[in-house]
Amino acid sequence: MQDLKKNQSLSNDAGQAATVTRSLITKKATQGSGGIKVATASQSSGTGALAGQNTTNVKSDIGDAVENTKRRTKSGTLKRSSxxxxxxxxxxxxxxxxxxxxxxxKAPSLQGRVNFRLTILPSGKVSKCSIVSSELNDPALEKRLIARIKRINFGAMDVATWNDTYLINFLPT
Structure with missing residues (x-):
């Protein structure tokens, strides 16, 4: 019990502290990479000709496919896209x-399709709008829809006058 009261060193090794050596990575961090040796990188290893190289000619119909995506009328003029x-x-x-x-x-059961006939000028203005068919059976609403659609500007384009129908489904949400 006497040994516990006595001051003792916790370590048996009372020698010098170990010396710290720096890592090789951090030691070399202050040095440059050496760069690229341009003289060896730009040396040509070939003769400069395509000796022994073969080429293959490929026929493609992509040009025709792109041409077919351009929307044209029967007379050949461009038309407005859908x-x-x-x-x-x-x-x-x-x-x-x-x-x-x-x-x-006012009429909670009001629903149906309305098929509009539109004439759109190259300037983008709607010159004519009428109803081809309607399932709404609400003449006052149909008249307001026509007036609203006539105010739409489709944007000026170098195209022929667009004359076709457009269908809208009116369903309660």
Missing amino acids: ENIQLAFEKHKPAIFALYHRALR
Whole structure:
């Protein structure tokens, strides 16, 4: 028990502290990479000719396929794409459907398809709009829809006058 009260060193090794050596990575960190030896990188190992190289000619119909994607009328003039028509209607959909939802409050069972006939000038202005067929059976709403669609501008394009139909489904949400 006497040994516990006595001050003793916790370590048997009372010698010098070990010397720290730096890692090879950190020791070399202050040196450059040496760069690229341009003289050896730019040496040519070939003769400069395509000796022994063969080429293959490939025939492709891609040019014809691209030409077929251009939308043309029967007379050969460019026409407005269906994507252009769809994008314009999507842009104005909130205004068109606001008219429908207002009428829907008065007649909750109001729904159906309406097929519009449109004439769109190259300037993008709608010159004519009429209804080919309608399942709504609401003449006042149909008249307001025609007036709203006539205010859509489809954007000026170097195309022929577009004259076709566009179908809209009016369904309560």
